Amino acid sequence: MQIEPASDxxxxxxxxxxxxxxxxxxxxxxxxxLKALDDPRIRNFHPAYASLSIDFDPLRMSFREIExxxxxxxxxxxxxxxxxxxxxxxxxxxPEFGPDLxxxxxxxxxxxxxxxxxxxxxxxxxxxxxxxxGFGYLGGLPEQLEVPRLETPRKHVPAGSVGIAxxxxxxxxVDSPGGWRLIGRTPLRMFxxxxxxxxxxxxxxxxxxxxxxxxxFDEVAKSESSR
Amino acid sequence: MSAPEIEIxxxxxxxxxQDLGRSGWAHLGIxxxxxxxxxxxxxANRLVGNDEGAAVLEMTxxxxxxxxxxxxxxxxxxxxxxxxxxxxxxxxxxxAGFILDCGPLSNGARTNLAVSGGLKVPEVLGSASxxxxxxxxGFHGRALRRGDVIPIGTSKPPRDRGIPTCLRELxxxxxxxxxxxxxxxxxxxxxxxRQFCSSEYLVTERSNRLGxxxxxxxxxxxxxxxxxxxxxxxxAIQIPPDGQPIILFVDQQTTGGYPKIANVIAADMHCIGxxxxxxxxxxxxxxLEEAVAALREQEVSLAEAFRQ
Numbered sequence: 001m002q003i004e005p006a007s008d009x010x011x012x013x014x015x016x017x018x019x020x021x022x023x024x025x026x027x028x029x030x031x032x033x034l035k036a037l038d039d040p041r042i043r044n045f046h047p048a049y050a051s052l053s054i055d056f057d058p059l060r061m062s063f064r065e066i067e068x069x070x071x072x073x074x075x076x077x078x079x080x081x082x083x084x085x086x087x088x089x090x091x092x093x094x095p096e097f098g099p100d101l102x103x104x105x106x107x108x109x110x111x112x113x114x115x116x117x118x119x120x121x122x123x124x125x126x127x128x129x130x131x132x133x134g135f136g137y138l139g140g141l142p143e144q145l146e147v148p149r150l151e152t153p154r155k156h157v158p159a160g161s162v163g164i165a166x167x168x169x170x171x172x173x174v175d176s177p178g179g180w181r182l183i184g185r186t187p188l189r190m191f192x193x194x195x196x197x198x199x200x201x202x203x204x205x206x207x208x209x210x211x212x213x214x215x216x217f218d219e220v221a222k223s224e225s226s227r
Numbered sequence: 228m229s230a231p232e233i234e235i236x237x238x239x240x241x242x243x244x245q246d247l248g249r250s251g252w253a254h255l256g257i258x259x260x261x262x263x264x265x266x267x268x269x270x271a272n273r274l275v276g277n278d279e280g281a282a283v284l285e286m287t288x289x290x291x292x293x294x295x296x297x298x299x300x301x302x303x304x305x306x307x308x309x310x311x312x313x314x315x316x317x318x319x320x321x322x323a324g325f326i327l328d329c330g331p332l333s334n335g336a337r338t339n340l341a342v343s344g345g346l347k348v349p350e351v352l353g354s355a356s357x358x359x360x361x362x363x364x365g366f367h368g369r370a371l372r373r374g375d376v377i378p379i380g381t382s383k384p385p386r387d388r389g390i391p392t393c394l395r396e397l398x399x400x401x402x403x404x405x406x407x408x409x410x411x412x413x414x415x416x417x418x419x420x421r422q423f424c425s426s427e428y429l430v431t432e433r434s435n436r437l438g439x440x441x442x443x444x445x446x447x448x449x450x451x452x453x454x455x456x457x458x459x460x461x462x463a464i465q466i467p468p469d470g471q472p473i474i475l476f477v478d479q480q481t482t483g484g485y486p487k488i489a490n491v492i493a494a495d496m497h498c499i500g501x502x503x504x505x506x507x508x509x510x511x512x513x514x515l516e517e518a519v520a521a522l523r524e525q526e527v528s529l530a531e532a533f534r535q
Contacts, residue, residue: 010460046458053458130482
């Protein structure tokens, strides 16, 4: 574990240089242990694949203090089993919601129904959230489904769209431009700043996609919008 | 009697409601937002008797035209408005019906308007700041438009002391920005670092609250390595493949994959908020100790200014 200042008010803790379950456990363990301290001098946490960034108030805390806080937190984290919260995300894999499903099926040499089966039966983990509020970087995409992103991003990808790019799969939490290949849509609001917590996903969650039909999608979408 | 409200007659280029931002949500991908020049926001608030973190109007490059429905006390701090119809850097009493046309801003990029009592907008995730990319917070999660009406809170008692005289010094525009070494400064090598510290960069038009895109001598790392996405600190200076530095800013994404050569010191972040397109900027390296000392000194100066 390496700890270094990233700025005068931020430290970067690095566990490695690659994506792995081991690093995931280290990052989550440390993140949770530090968050539980609820220290008012700490402003923000940025967990990532193999690192954790911590923003703090440099006028109330020194780099040395953070370092020693880190060391005891890591020790505690290593002794604490990592609890995982399972989040089930309903996804409608209709062609209307997944305009790139056929492209992916062709590229992978399997029928579209098989793409849906592989995608929805895999077990995913949320490595971290970033890029946009509520956007989870998910690990666990079956290798057969890896596809390159679009050459030209779409100007508008509707919120809830489920996509694949390279080794990653994820859900667009808000309307935005996007270059991922879209295979479906969830009726869930992945980010709602008025809800507690504001995101459906938290770093460290386990995720399962559950295939639903269009009627089910419309029903859930309706109840989501009235909350 | 008219309700205490401000009506937007003309929104200017980009006017949003901001306070000092929302901390504690980066792990959910939520950037802090908040005033691009927090020093000016804090000073403006203190001048009208508000808490430093009260909601203000942040105006960018071209100021707004505002109508004050009821008499109130306001303060403008930051870039100069034109014409100079109101004194800046001091509390000013305006009458009901007063119209303030801020015009094009000069000697800086942004001006903050504080009103005694603060702007009354609902807090979202602990802050009144506008998160433009995800459309929440501030005034309905967006930039202000013609016809918008913002309520004002109960006004505070006037300052019983004189007006501090050295406030302009605290927000003085500077084109030399102090930085500390970034997490990937070592992959860039000594030559690239020397280039970075000795070059003059131009702030391009493609600059906004997410980041300032600079143009100048390309900074090329000594070794090309794939960088795993990691957390990004406020004010990080990242180098994308084209070698043109980007100073990440208040609306920046919370994680990123470009190498970061340096980081603006906390004490100079408010200067970033005053850089205009076509301004030039140079970087000066300081140690972490010097950076923290500069921040402490700045806080002391601010406190002293208001003790007069």
